[in-house]
Amino acid sequence: MSHIAVFGAGSWGTAFSTILAGGGNDVRIWGRRQEVVDQINAGVNEDYLPQTRLSERISASTDPEEVVGDAEIVVLSVPSQSLRDNLTGWAPLLAGGDRVVVSLMKGVELGTTKRMSEVIAEVGQVPTERIAVVSGPNLAREIVQQQPAASVVACADVASAERVAAACSTDYFRPYTSADIVGAEVGGAVKNVIALAVGMAEGMGLGDNTKASIITRGLAETTRLGVALGADPRTLSGLAGVGDLIATCMSPLSRNHAFGVSLGQGMTVEQVQAEKRQTAEGVKSCASILELARHHGVDVPITEQVNNAVNHGHSVQNMVRALLSRARKHETD
Ligand SMILES: NC(=O)c1ccc[n+]([C@@H]2O[C@H](COP(=O)([O-])OP(=O)(O)OC[C@H]3O[C@@H](n4cnc5c(N)ncnc54)[C@H](O)[C@@H]3O)[C@@H](O)[C@H]2O)c1
Numbered sequence: 042m043s044h045i046a047v048f049g050a051g052s053w054g055t056a057f058s059t060i061l062a063g064g065g066n067d068v069r070i071w072g073r074r075q076e077v078v079d080q081i082n083a084g085v086n087e088d089y090l091p092q093t094r095l096s097e098r099i100s101a102s103t104d105p106e107e108v109v110g111d112a113e114i115v116v117l118s119v120p121s122q123s124l125r126d127n128l129t130g131w132a133p134l135l136a137g138g139d140r141v142v143v144s145l146m147k148g149v150e151l152g153t154t155k156r157m158s159e160v161i162a163e164v165g166q167v168p169t170e171r172i173a174v175v176s177g178p179n180l181a182r183e184i185v186q187q188q189p190a191a192s193v194v195a196c197a198d199v200a201s202a203e204r205v206a207a208a209c210s211t212d213y214f215r216p217y218t219s220a221d222i223v224g225a226e227v228g229g230a231v232k233n234v235i236a237l238a239v240g241m242a243e244g245m246g247l248g249d250n251t252k253a254s255i256i257t258r259g260l261a262e263t264t265r266l267g268v269a270l271g272a273d274p275r276t277l278s279g280l281a282g283v284g285d286l287i288a289t290c291m292s293p294l295s296r297n298h299a300f301g302v303s304l305g306q307g308m309t310v311e312q313v314q315a316e317k318r319q320t321a322e323g324v325k326s327c328a329s330i331l332e333l334a335r336h337h338g339v340d341v342p343i344t345e346q347v348n349n350a351v352n353h354g355h356s357v358q359n360m361v362r363a364l365l366s367r368a369r370k371h372e373t374d
């Protein structure tokens with residue numbers, strides 16, 4: 042049994058803590074808000090995971106130092122665009138020792154186009170062999186119901202990946218190790234943007250042929266971008282790629298999918314944001330992923346159209362027209 046620190050008391054930080062507790066670890070969660078911390082210490086997190094009883098192995102605090110203590114693994118699960126600011130305060134707690142820092146986040150930083158592991162390395166001063174990413178088809182609500190699921194623990198260092206995988210192995214959660222951190226992060230971030238597009242199509246009343254076409258072409262652009270950044274294409278056809286793409290694009294539980302549905306039904310971005318409190322990473326990351334792709338000369342037409350709809354006021358009808366009127370091409374080009 043070991044002690045693990047989790048930064049972020051939202052839906053996935055809390056759900057992943059239940060996996061870690063199920064793996065026999067004592068888990069301490071850092072939360073920003075005292076009322077959420079108090080709830081977790083009383084065995085619930087009603088704001089993010091209503092009707093879920095949390096393990097007695099899970100406790101919470103608003104004090105980062107108390108949360109880290111002698112933790113062997115530190116897990117980060119805050120919204121991607123807030124990671125840099127938060128890490129500035131937490132960096133002294135992460136550096137040194139042989140602590141593994143795990144990113145659960147699925148986004149790309151606006152302004153720098155950095156992946157979350159790159160932000161952790163830069164701001165947290167954590168060496169690459171101690172940074173891991175956990176990513177896969179893992180909708181928080183299904184995880185806390187202990188429905189069987191698999192995921193990927195990616196890290197440049199095999200021993201670190203195995204330490205994290207051992208900590209999050211339970212009889213319902215099966216982690217596979219990987220050395221491809223780039224592939225895992227690109228798969229996790231881009232699928233949110235594709236899920237927005239699928240949600241928009243659904244909101245417009247379009248059916249399964251349309252959704253399957255977007256998912257498949259979404260995988261093509263995810264793979265092109267991943268490979269340009271150095272990913273192994275097999276990662277993108279694995280759990281952190283196609284697995285997470287399917288779960289997020291098809292599930293009504295996905296916040297990105299749901300956000301897209303509301304846009305497709307005619308709501309504005311501002312209206313949807315005012316209504317939904319939880320993080321839909323693709324809404325911000327569509328711009329940074331597009332910028333990253335352009336920088337590497339990679340064509341990402343679906344991401345480009347989602348960015349047009351989210352950030353430039355284009356209509357969803359315009360998005361469909363723009364995608365279908367592109368010049369014909371070979372499928373595998
Ligand atoms: N929910 C899921 O099913 C799921 C599954 C896998 C991965 N993820 C990823 O995990 C990450 C976290 O998502 P989530 O689902 O927990 O989001 P969430 O919206 O449920 O929770 C986010 C948490 O971060 C806190 N927060 C918000 N702004 C903050 C800030 N500026 N500084 C510090 N804390 C802040 C919120 O109070 C909340 O506790 C995202 O990158 C998401 O893509 C989510």
Ligand SMILES: O=P(O)(O)OC[C@H](O)CO
Binds near residue numbers: 179180233285
């Ligand atoms: O609810 P979403 O859209 O953030 O997706 C949740 C997870 O990433 C699914 O694996």
